[in-house]
Amino acid sequence: MRTFFWKNSTDEQRQAALKRPAQANKGDLTAKVAEILAEVKANGDTALRSFTAKFDNVELTALEVSSAEFAAAKKSVGVGAREALERAAANIEKFHVAQIPVNQSVETESGVVCERQFRPVSRVGLYVPGGSACLPSTVLMLGVPSRLAGCELRVLCTPPRKDGSVDPFILEAARLCRIDKVFKVGGAQAIAALAYGTESVPKVDKIFGPGNSWVTEAKEQVASAGAAIDMPAGPSEVLVIADANANPVFVAADLLSQAEHGPDSQVVLVTDSEEMVTKVQAEVAAQLKQLPRETIAAAALEKSLSIVVNTIAEAIAVSNQYAPEHLIVQVDQAARYKDRILNAGSVFLGPWSPESAGDYASGTNHVLPTYGFARAYSGLSVDSFLKQITFQELTEKGIQGLGETIEILATIERLDAHRNAVSVRLAALNQAKEKA
Numbered sequence: 001m002r003t004f005f006w007k008n009s010t011d012e013q014r015q016a017a018l019k020r021p022a023q024a025n026k027g028d029l030t031a032k033v034a035e036i037l038a039e040v041k042a043n044g045d046t047a048l049r050s051f052t053a054k055f056d057n058v059e060l061t062a063l064e065v066s067s068a069e070f071a072a073a074k075k076s077v078g079v080g081a082r083e084a085l086e087r088a089a090a091n092i093e094k095f096h097v098a099q100i101p102v103n104q105s106v107e108t109e110s111g112v113v114c115e116r117q118f119r120p121v122s123r124v125g126l127y128v129p130g131g132s133a134c135l136p137s138t139v140l141m142l143g144v145p146s147r148l149a150g151c152e153l154r155v156l157c158t159p160p161r162k163d164g165s166v167d168p169f170i171l172e173a174a175r176l177c178r179i180d181k182v183f184k185v186g187g188a189q190a191i192a193a194l195a196y197g198t199e200s201v202p203k204v205d206k207i208f209g210p211g212n213s214w215v216t217e218a219k220e221q222v223a224s225a226g227a228a229i230d231m232p233a234g235p236s237e238v239l240v241i242a243d244a245n246a247n248p249v250f251v252a253a254d255l256l257s258q259a260e261h262g263p264d265s266q267v268v269l270v271t272d273s274e275e276m277v278t279k280v281q282a283e284v285a286a287q288l289k290q291l292p293r294e295t296i297a298a299a300a301l302e303k304s305l306s307i308v309v310n311t312i313a314e315a316i317a318v319s320n321q322y323a324p325e326h327l328i329v330q331v332d333q334a335a336r337y338k339d340r341i342l343n344a345g346s347v348f349l350g351p352w353s354p355e356s357a358g359d360y361a362s363g364t365n366h367v368l369p370t371y372g373f374a375r376a377y378s379g380l381s382v383d384s385f386l387k388q389i390t391f392q393e394l395t396e397k398g399i400q401g402l403g404e405t406i407e408i409l410a411t412i413e414r415l416d417a418h419r420n421a422v423s424v425r426l427a428a429l430n431q432a433k434e435k436a
Contacts, residue, residue, distance in 0.1 A: 095363030111398025130159030143177025159186025234371025
């Protein structure tokens with residue numbers, strides 16, 4: 001891990017140190033994804049089968065997972081695994097059910113009532129990556145809040161395995177979340193199917209879920225064409241703040257738990273102790289050798305960074321500037337720094353709070369903004385699956401009391417029809433009053 005000394009650096013050097021690596025071959029990727037989207041839009045299921053054969057090396061006859069496949073998956077999942085999924089789902093539900101908002105009604109002035117009511121996004125598409133890891137936890141993170149929001153149709157897409165099946169743990173998680181339909185489609189072509197619809201895959205109103213650079217690019221392109229998405233995204237990342245009293249074994253384990261996601265994962269350590277950097281680097285080297293995904297984690301660590309600061313308060317400021325997806329604070333009395341943390345997707349406080357807890361079963365959501373988007377975006381929640389509609393109702397007294405104000409403002413903006421919509425009503429009320 002490269003070490004950077006914050007104190008002895010210029011603003012330009014600091015910005016460069018915190019800059020995330022650019023996504024490789026963006027222009028080429030953009031063109032290739034655009035071709036996939038256009039092909040799926042034009043040829044539907046035929047294109048999906050063709051791309052599945054090309055990218056996944058699987059020839060599929062049916063794209064949708066059958067009830068028989070769900071039943072087989074349920075049988076193959078052991079009791080211990082099912083109980084773990086159920087417990088994780090229960091905790092996720094406990095945390096997310098508290099997020100369900102309450103409709104609001106406010107009388108802004110006499111005779112003028114304004115309301116805000118919530119409605120679910122009707123049809124949602126949930127994407128769960130495949131690749132080198134099976135991710136039933138992501139099914140839970142998407143499935144539980146979408147169910148609580150009351151979405152009418154929930155469709156899940158995930159890449160097939162080499163034998164044409166979907167991982168049984170993913171199917172069992174989908175069953176627990178009562179997902180309506182699951183399709184064996186991955187990559188940019190899955191995003192296209194959800195955005196445009198095919199003979200098999202229903203068109204949805206909003207697309208959710210993480211993915212690789214192809215999926216991310218596809219989501220960005222369909223969003224620019226009118227399909228809604230959850231949030232922009234880049235490679236997954238963690239920033240760990242550790243003081244001199246932190247346990248270097250824990251710190252190293254947390255860094256590696258993120259690094260093993262993929263070679264483009266971002267791993268950053270910020271500490272007020274040079275000695276901690278040395279200890280953590282030694283622990284990382286030792287623990288790395290024990291990982292089955294050593295090669296992947298090692299590739300991520302090549303781009304990782306250790307930053308030495310003067311104080312933990314300064315470390316928090318560095319973190320706010322970086323805006324990490326995951327922030328782990330392994331310092332004495334970590335909770336006292338909560339109010340200073342401004343930009344982060346999800347925060348883990350103290351030595352006994354590994355990122356893995358939030359990734360799986362503590363109850364918070366692990367679909368989070370990456371690549372610095374935590375400055376402006378939040379992680380997935382029930383709100384992500386809801387829309388807000390405002391209502392207003394004015395009585396005769398209300399329009400009489402507020403009418404002149406509206407007329408003046410419309411006149412200032414030279415929108416005469418706006419003014420007239422009020423004026424005709426006031427005139428009608430005056431006429432009725434005169435007749436009475």
